[in-house]
Amino acid sequence: MTAVNDKATPQITEFVAFYSGGQSFSIEISQVREIRRWGPFTSVPHSPTGVLGVMNLRGSVIPIYDLAARLGLAPTPENPRNVIVVVMYGDQTLGLLVESVSEIMSVSNDSIQITPEMRAESGQTPIAGLINTDGGLTQIVDLASIIRARGTAAA
Amino acid sequence: MSTLNSIRDTFFEECEDLMADLADGLAKMQSGSADPETVNAVFRAVHSVKGGAGAFSLTELVAFSHQFETVLDELRSDRLKLQPELMFTLLRSADHLTVLIEAARDGVDVDAVVTQNSAAALRIWLKPSSDAADAPASASESFSFAAVTLDFGAFDQLNDTPNEPELKHYEIAFQPTATLFSNGHEPALLFGELSRLGTVSSTIDLGELPAWEEFDTTVPFMKWTLKLASTAEIDQVRAVFEFVDGLCKLNIVVAPMPVDQEALQFEASLPPAPAPLPMRQAVAEPIAPVPEKPSPAVKAASVSPQISDQHGPKPTLRVELDRVDRLINAVGELIINQAMIAQRVNEMPVTTDSEVVTYVEDYRLLARDIQEAVMAIRAQPVKPLFQRMSRIVREAADATGKSAQLLAFGEEIEVDKTVIERLADPLTHMIRNAVDHGLESPEDRIKAGKEACGTIRLSAAHRSGRVIISIKDDGAGLNRPKILKIAKDKGLIPQDADLVEADIDSLLFQPGFSTAQKVSNLSGRGVGLDVVRTAVTALGGRVAINSVPGQGTEFTISLPLTLAVMDGMVVSVRGQTMIAPISSIVETIRPALSEVHSVGPSSKYLSILGEFIPIIDVAASLGIAPNTSPSDPPLLLLVESENQSQCALIVDEVHDQRQVVIKGLEHNYRSVQGVSAATVLGNGQIALILDLDAIAFQRSAPEAPAEASPLTKGA
Numbered sequence: 001m002t003a004v005n006d007k008a009t010p011q012i013t014e015f016v017a018f019y020s021g022g023q024s025f026s027i028e029i030s031q032v033r034e035i036r037r038w039g040p041f042t043s044v045p046h047s048p049t050g051v052l053g054v055m056n057l058r059g060s061v062i063p064i065y066d067l068a069a070r071l072g073l074a075p076t077p078e079n080p081r082n083v084i085v086v087v088m089y090g091d092q093t094l095g096l097l098v099e100s101v102s103e104i105m106s107v108s109n110d111s112i113q114i115t116p117e118m119r120a121e122s123g124q125t126p127i128a129g130l131i132n133t134d135g136g137l138t139q140i141v142d143l144a145s146i147i148r149a150r151g152t153a154a155a
Numbered sequence: 156m157s158t159l160n161s162i163r164d165t166f167f168e169e170c171e172d173l174m175a176d177l178a179d180g181l182a183k184m185q186s187g188s189a190d191p192e193t194v195n196a197v198f199r200a201v202h203s204v205k206g207g208a209g210a211f212s213l214t215e216l217v218a219f220s221h222q223f224e225t226v227l228d229e230l231r232s233d234r235l236k237l238q239p240e241l242m243f244t245l246l247r248s249a250d251h252l253t254v255l256i257e258a259a260r261d262g263v264d265v266d267a268v269v270t271q272n273s274a275a276a277l278r279i280w281l282k283p284s285s286d287a288a289d290a291p292a293s294a295s296e297s298f299s300f301a302a303v304t305l306d307f308g309a310f311d312q313l314n315d316t317p318n319e320p321e322l323k324h325y326e327i328a329f330q331p332t333a334t335l336f337s338n339g340h341e342p343a344l345l346f347g348e349l350s351r352l353g354t355v356s357s358t359i360d361l362g363e364l365p366a367w368e369e370f371d372t373t374v375p376f377m378k379w380t381l382k383l384a385s386t387a388e389i390d391q392v393r394a395v396f397e398f399v400d401g402l403c404k405l406n407i408v409v410a411p412m413p414v415d416q417e418a419l420q421f422e423a424s425l426p427p428a429p430a431p432l433p434m435r436q437a438v439a440e441p442i443a444p445v446p447e448k449p450s451p452a453v454k455a456a457s458v459s460p461q462i463s464d465q466h467g468p469k470p471t472l473r474v475e476l477d478r479v480d481r482l483i484n485a486v487g488e489l490i491i492n493q494a495m496i497a498q499r500v501n502e503m504p505v506t507t508d509s510e511v512v513t514y515v516e517d518y519r520l521l522a523r524d525i526q527e528a529v530m531a532i533r534a535q536p537v538k539p540l541f542q543r544m545s546r547i548v549r550e551a552a553d554a555t556g557k558s559a560q561l562l563a564f565g566e567e568i569e570v571d572k573t574v575i576e577r578l579a580d581p582l583t584h585m586i587r588n589a590v591d592h593g594l595e596s597p598e599d600r601i602k603a604g605k606e607a608c609g610t611i612r613l614s615a616a617h618r619s620g621r622v623i624i625s626i627k628d629d630g631a632g633l634n635r636p637k638i639l640k641i642a643k644d645k646g647l648i649p650q651d652a653d654l655v656e657a658d659i660d661s662l663l664f665q666p667g668f669s670t671a672q673k674v675s676n677l678s679g680r681g682v683g684l685d686v687v688r689t690a691v692t693a694l695g696g697r698v699a700i701n702s703v704p705g706q707g708t709e710f711t712i713s714l715p716l717t718l719a720v721m722d723g724m725v726v727s728v729r730g731q732t733m734i735a736p737i738s739s740i741v742e743t744i745r746p747a748l749s750e751v752h753s754v755g756p757s758s759k760y761l762s763i764l765g766e767f768i769p770i771i772d773v774a775a776s777l778g779i780a781p782n783t784s785p786s787d788p789p790l791l792l793l794v795e796s797e798n799q800s801q802c803a804l805i806v807d808e809v810h811d812q813r814q815v816v817i818k819g820l821e822h823n824y825r826s827v828q829g830v831s832a833a834t835v836l837g838n839g840q841i842a843l844i845l846d847l848d849a850i851a852f853q854r855s856a857p858e859a860p861a862e863a864s865p866l867t868k869g870a
Contacts, residue, residue: 042731042841044820045777046828054824054833056841059488061833063824092823 010108015131017105017138018085020076020098021068024138026105026131027096031087031143035101038082050075052097057086064095070146071126089143096146105138107131112140166207167260168473171539173200174256177249178542185242194231199397201227204252213259216252219270222277223248232390235280244276250546322353325392327381328406333373335402346381348395353385382410476572479532483719486522486529487816490720491835493522494813498837523814530717534569537615537624540579541566544586544613551590558597558608559590565615570622571717574694578624578714581687585626585710586611588684593628593708603705605629621738622716627709633702635659642668657800660700664688694718695831697848721817723834723844725810726792729774733806734815734834734844741793741801743809748788761791761803768793772805776850777829794847802851817844 050069180197594609723734
């Protein structure tokens with residue numbers, strides 16, 4: 001990334017991009033703690049839609065969310081090649097089940113698009129913005145609404 | 156600034172300890188089991204508060220503690236006799252001192268009038284009394300300072316007019332310990348203080364000075380012999396060394412006359428040349444400066460320092476809680492790791508007598524030892540908590556115009572620090588309730604043939620791996636018709652509801668229930684026992700009520716010993732491994748089919764010894780799967796809730812018992828109904844810890860049909 005642009009160097013943010021439910025999503029790299037292979041988890045009673053259960057992450061009990069199901073897409077089919085993206089939100093740690101991780105992208109802030117309806121403070125929008133990529137777009141996941149949707153979002 | 160603040164914080168932390176000592180001492184004085192040292196300890200506590208407060212310019216606190224200290228000083232020097240009224244004042248003063256300390260800590264103001272009144276109450280005891288001089292003779296035995304009385308006796312022998320201030324000659328043998336220096340005390344300052352009482356001459360004894368090559372700078376080797384000529388009483392002399400009590404070898408005796416030969420003897424103890432062995436002997440008896448007259452004073456004085464040495468507090472270490480918690484987490488991981496290794500070894504094709512099996516067993520025992528030792532760090536006696544409650548009882552009694560006393564039992568029982576901290580509010584609430592609602596007014600009590608002063612018994616005890624805390628009053632008992640009426644008026648239950656006694660009692664725990672006819676300062680603010688129950692449940696505990704009309708009400712809180720580990724029974728439910736807390740399980744039963752009775756469309760009851768106990772399917776109540784055809788007689792866990800009602804829970808298999816490390820679900824996820832926490836099994840998998848009481852209790856709760864919200868909806 002050399003500063004060839006006419007204006008001052010824009011802010012660069014790194015994102016981890018992955019596929020879930022056939023679409024591309026991304027999360028800011030500072031929120032991602034690690035990427036783990038899919039493993040067995042323990043289901044939890046009375047779980048809301050898209051919460052698969054809990055797993056052991058080095059002694060911590062963390063919930064696993066099926067990102068696709070959480071976003072209202074079809075639940076991710078079981079596949080040993082699925083991966084779990086472990087993310088931090090505040091002091092909460094949780095895992096997102098996705099199909100595969102594709103790449104780590106460096107994106108300048110001015111190429112992130114925030115559409116007006118996404119900016120709405122309803123908190124219901126799980127997508128915080130869009131990033132133009134070579135072949136299409138990737139959606140920035142808003143972790144807060146993924147967690148908050150809880151039992152209320154019956155898809 | 157920040158260092159000053161941290162010193163300030165330390166001061167308030169110390170104040171907590173000091174106030175605990177104070178309460179402890181006052182309680183002993185009240186019960187009549189005090190000795191002179193108790194009064195001294197009480198005095199020291201207040202004096203230390205005053206000293207610290209002075210450093211932070213907390214003037215109100217200084218002024219009040221000074222007043223308090225003055226009265227205590229009168230008491231310990233036997234110029235004041237302990238009597239019930241004085242005891243009352245002292246207790247109230249201690250309460251007020253606590254209030255002042257808390258106010259100073261939190262930076263809030265205290266009503267000056269209250270402080271003035273409290274100070275005035277103390278001042279009453281300070282009116283100049285003419286009988287001060289003969290007080291020692293009349294002082295009650297339990298509170299006389301042994302050394303003083305004896306000293307007077309010794310003095311009388313030599314002097315016919317003991318009431319006149321007389322120049323006395325003290326011989327003070329002083330040998331500091333290493334702790335004295337490491338605590339920041341400085342002998343020179345003590346000597347300076349001493350010189351304000353009279354003329355001091357000091358002699359240093361370097362007899363124990365080791366050879367240079369063996370010299371250890373951390374070990375003090377100096378001893379002093381001080382001579383003081385003063386009109387001060389021995390107590391005043393002793394007071395100079397108040398703060399190094401237990402940190403030095405101290406011997407104060409009154410010499411009848413400055414004798415020359417005696418001085419010679421002391422000069423002899425100055426080492427002209429190092430001659431260690433004989434010196435040591437000479438030093439061994441510096442306390443016998445009056446060889447020709449072994450007066451009682453000498454004996455008494457030589458005994459008391461030894462006693463105070465034994466009384467010295469156990470050495471302790473202040474550690475940040477964070478560090479302890481990190482250790483506890485690590486130990487939790489160790490236990491899990493141990494379980495994992497044990498499981499792997501079991502799966503290995505090795506014989507049971509192979510070495511590795513032995514090592515793994517050793518590892519298990521070691522891990523358990525470490526875990527218990529670490530848990531003990533967090534465990535604290537409930538005593539300070541209970542002491543606070545006696546203050547609450549006094550305040551509540553004052554506010555309601557009742558007369559009440561608190562009797563505490565089992566103060567030495569130790570519970571996890573977090574449990575104690577989080578128990579403070581619910582307990583306060585229940586104690587206030589007991590005084591406000593439980594006890595009758597003095598008139599009513601007398602009418603009912605009871606003593607005017609009500610009694611609240613607060614006790615702690617261990618019972619099957621849990622701590623039981625009970626709050627029992629000897630009041631009128633629950634007014635069940637009134638409770639029922641209020642519940643109906645408030646729409647908590649239908650108008651035509653017909654409840655059994657236990658159900659009526661449990662109405663008290665309903666949110667928004669309050670029987671107080673008028674809103675008092677103490678209770679009736681709409682937050683009631685439901686808050687208590689929520690707080691106790693959050694700690695993994697339960698509350699139960701037991702009330703007998705005319706005899707009183709007892710609230711029982713049952714709590715886990717620790718929030719970190721528990722003994723669990725490993726069970727499986729629809730193929731999922733889960734943990735059932737052993738503490739709630741009475742027994743496991745596989746009944747004969749004839750003992751299981753179907754009632755209505757889905758209910759089942761188990762008959763045991765002529766009683767019918769409801770059967771609940773754990774899987775169904777967790778919403779895991781629809782009941783498969785239960786053709787075989789089910790395997791049942793018989794559980795008993797705090798209110799003694801029993802329930803049988805269906806599980807598929809029972810495996811073994813083991814200690815599990817409790818991992819909360821709330822931090823990363825949220826709380827789940829029917830599940831109290833989770834744990835990590837030996838294979839690294841997570842198992843849920845069942846909240847058996849909640850599962851058993853669920854049947855009567857409105858949200859009972861849990862089948863409607865199972866996983867199936869999501870998946």
